[in-house]
Amino acid sequence: MPTFDIVSELDKHELQNALDQANKEVTTRYDFKGTDSAFELKGTTVTMKTQSDFQLDQMFDILVQKANRRGIDIKCMERKNTDVQLKTAKEDIEMKEGLDAPLAKKIIKAIKDSKLKVQAANQGDSIRVTGKKRDDLQQVMQMLKGMEDLELPLQFNNFRD
Structure with a gap:
């Protein structure tokens, strides 16, 4: 996955x-x-x-x-x-760097509210997003890039098929 x-x-x-x-x-x-x-x-x-x-x-x-x-x-x-x-x-x-708990919860909530078929899990200073389709993961990336109310810049690492 x-x-x-x-x-x-x-x-x-x-x-x-x-x-x-x-x-x-x-x-x-x-x-x-x-x-x-x-x-x-x-x-x-x-x-x-x-x-x-x-x-x-x-x-x-x-x-x-x-x-x-x-x-x-x-x-x-x-x-x-x-x-x-x-x-x-x-x-x-x-x-500032690293995702603190309130920001991580906000990101996970936004991912779940998007109704895409992906799962997001908090892993301390990062959030792991898992899905069956690569397109769904790319839609999550685009959605997060479009969010303007985030306090920190986000990067997307370890993309694996």
């Missing part, structure tokens, strides 16, 4: 490349001269450091632009912990 897995993964190598490009742009831009602005990556958290709140917004725009070019969906970025003091501003951006 054909199967595939639904996952939400972050390509850390591409994220590092996007941050390197963003750091390079920040160091060469005139409006950031002498500000010691930089992006740092620790685990799945990106930290932006600069001098003002306005520059944090500009840095976030640069990061979004570079991440889009590298194929990273901005749905996985969540801005948190803005700390603005007298001459320093710092903000953390959490890069």
Whole structure:
């Protein structure tokens, strides 16, 4: 029986490349001269450091632009912990990955409501979809790609006949 897995993964190598490009742009831009602005990556958290709140917004725009070019969906970025003091501003951006329980339930419910002849099972950080026909599985993929209210980007792995 054909199967595939639904996952939400972050390509850390591409994220590092996007941050390197963003750091390079920040160091060469005139409006950031002498500000010691930089992006740092620790685990799945990106930290932006600069001098003002306005520059944090500009840095976030640069990061979004570079991440889009590298194929990273901005749905996985969540801005948190803005700390603005007298001459320093710092903000953390959490890069979300993995399917949490509420999102997995929402996806499984959408698959069951579609009335296609497939079964969906939660397997921790992924959802396994099984069906008798390959066409049914492809319809599930198209339906999930068309859903706009999902908080995370989805990838489809391990398609097997």
